[in-house]
Amino acid sequence: MSNVELKTKLLEDIKAQFGDKILSAKINYDMPQVEIDPEIHGEIHKWLKDHPEWQFNHFTDITGVDYLGKRDDSERFEVIVHLHSLSKNIRVRTKTRTGGENPEVQSLINVYIGSTWTEREVYDMYGIKFTDHPRMTRLLNPDDFEGHPLRKDFPVKGLHRGSFPKGVVINNKRREPQVTRQTRPKPADQMLPRTPVEQQRAPLREDGGDA
């Protein structure tokens, strides 16, 4: 079976199993891709993993995309999962739309343990909550970070430029440059007596400091 036929068969198998829950299925740049109803997000991945023929047992990737302004607010986010089947050596991509005030998607932690941290990353970056995840906290940014950086309405430089986590005292003064530091004038009575050679030599600087 050639590669393209294999991919077409995979898409047909998925459509036959889930029917109208599959919103679209096509081959996108040589990658089989299915858009799914959020309801079956957990179910379809479990099916793909446990299927005796396909065996998508290699967890590849989970990430998100924000389509702010391009789509309705209720479905602005897309959660994208890439899976790989070692036995057939093909990949598949699933897309789940979500959005609204509190975007939520089912967690895959019971199917693929590898989604433990990566789902936390998606939550950190987009604010998409994964239900049934035991530790839905930020992964990369500090816990008291404000906003979700990869949303399109988040500025690159952050909401609070130059702010630090609690407990960090910001250094407002720079260290004095080296030259002034060596030649800082001292009161005359604190100066060391000059050696015979130095007395012959003219001071290098007017303020009497050493070079």
Add this chain to the structure above:
Amino acid sequence: MLKHVIDQAIVEEYPGNKDLYDLNLGPAHPATHGIFDNRCKLDGERIIEVEGHIGYCHRSFEKLSEHYTYNQVITITDRMNYVSSMANNIGWVLTAEKLLGIEVPKLVQYVRVIIFEINRIIDHLVCNGILGVDAGAYTGFLYFFELREDIYQMFDKMVGARLTTNFGRVGGLDRPLYPDFQKDVLAWLEPVRKTMKEFHILLTRNRIFIDRCKDVSAISAERALEYGFSGPNLRATGVKYDLRKDEPYSSYEDFDFDVPVGSTGDIYDRYMVRMIEMEQSVRIIEQAAKNLPDGPHHADVPEIYLPEKKDVYSNMEAMIRHFKIIMHGICPPEGEVYQAVEAPNGELGFYCVSDGGPNPYRLHFRSPCLYFYQSVEELLKDGLIADAILTLSSLNAIAGELER
């Protein structure tokens, strides 16, 4: 809340040991490489519970790349896995070329293979050298770094930089090869072979090293796949998965090489897989460098690849193209593409969404490190604290790539 639950569970499980010792293995621990925070609970020397924290080197590559043009993103990929930066450059350039549908000449593909394999060697050199340092064998590191220094000098001649190479452009190489490239590459292989032999004598059959590494932090193939392992760490568990064989890119199908696999997935297997991979890389480089074809150093895509400088000054069309590429950037068609390459650490994937504009609408780096590093909570558990250090360095997680 969670901390409280864990504390409670530990007290129930180890009623005699209520005074577990808390150790923060990181983010600035003297014995670890890279800035990862592993909060361990210790019962004597034994690790009872680990909680991994990352994000100490999160530099927001993905956000930045949404504001960069396709060629500017190459500078970001330099800084991802900085031990083998050219491998990332090539991975991204291949992704952009897939999106644009460009076929590059054979010479470019072969040069990319050579550079890729050189980077694999120098990455594995650092990993295994540091593994030796952590096991108490500092000498190997000094031997290995001498090789890196040699190859840095070649990179310097080739692209003008040592570490952040910014190699390649969308559509070809950034400049023609320098005249002695072939000779330099072949001459470098001899010291590699010699040093590998010395390193084998130093470590591979070293009783202390074997005792430290055998059966430590082993993981089963099934579990590793579920975590999303790839690269040498996955092959050490016995899964023969190598993108160079399974999804050949850049003419990898032309070369004859073997993929080493381990059996138990412990530290020693990871070490051996890396050592043998280096030998195979030497084979690939030799085949590619000896059969280096002639031809142009870029594809014939005038609207994507910058024209030569002398044409820009003398030819009006070339000047207009130069202006358009610099000012407007490259605009690929709408679409989304996933391209994975077998980077030294594993499957380095680029998921790029284009909306037809000059910047990627969304660019996600599938870093191999993140997927295998999340297993430390499982790997370190019930091990000794001294083994934890070896485990962390044998996984070879690179902070810049892990946290992006």
Add this chain to the structure above:
Amino acid sequence: MGLEKVEWPGGEALITKSSEFIGWARKYSAWPMPYATACCGIEYMATMASHYDQGRFGWERPSFSPRQADLMIVIGTICIKMAPVLKRIYEQMADPRYVIAMGACASCGGMFDTYSVVQGVDTLFPVDIYVPGCPPRPETLILAYTKLQEQIQHTRLEGLG
């Protein structure tokens, strides 16, 4: 160091100012603490390894603990999550302490003008030497060492003239 030969009973003697002598001795005995977070760390390793061998310049013993160090080399990007940690490490070092900011990121944020990166470690504590480059070549780092040695020699300590 201005050495002066003078007549002394029974021969000749070399005299100098105590501050200069102490400065000369301190200059070659700094214990650096490399604090490597990112890319520049690899170039620091190259400086440390056999080819460039920073030991030649009196920096033989890198100390990985801040309490036994008097010079911190901040190598690589510092993120806001890292800032409190770095600040505390700096405070743990004994006075007199020096700081080298190696690379563009540590000096000013470099190419990462983003929400998660500290724009230069001098927002956290004073820096003595800024090393330019992304990453700096080992030669540049060695130049920074020698510049700092000059600076240490000419720094007067309280109570030592």
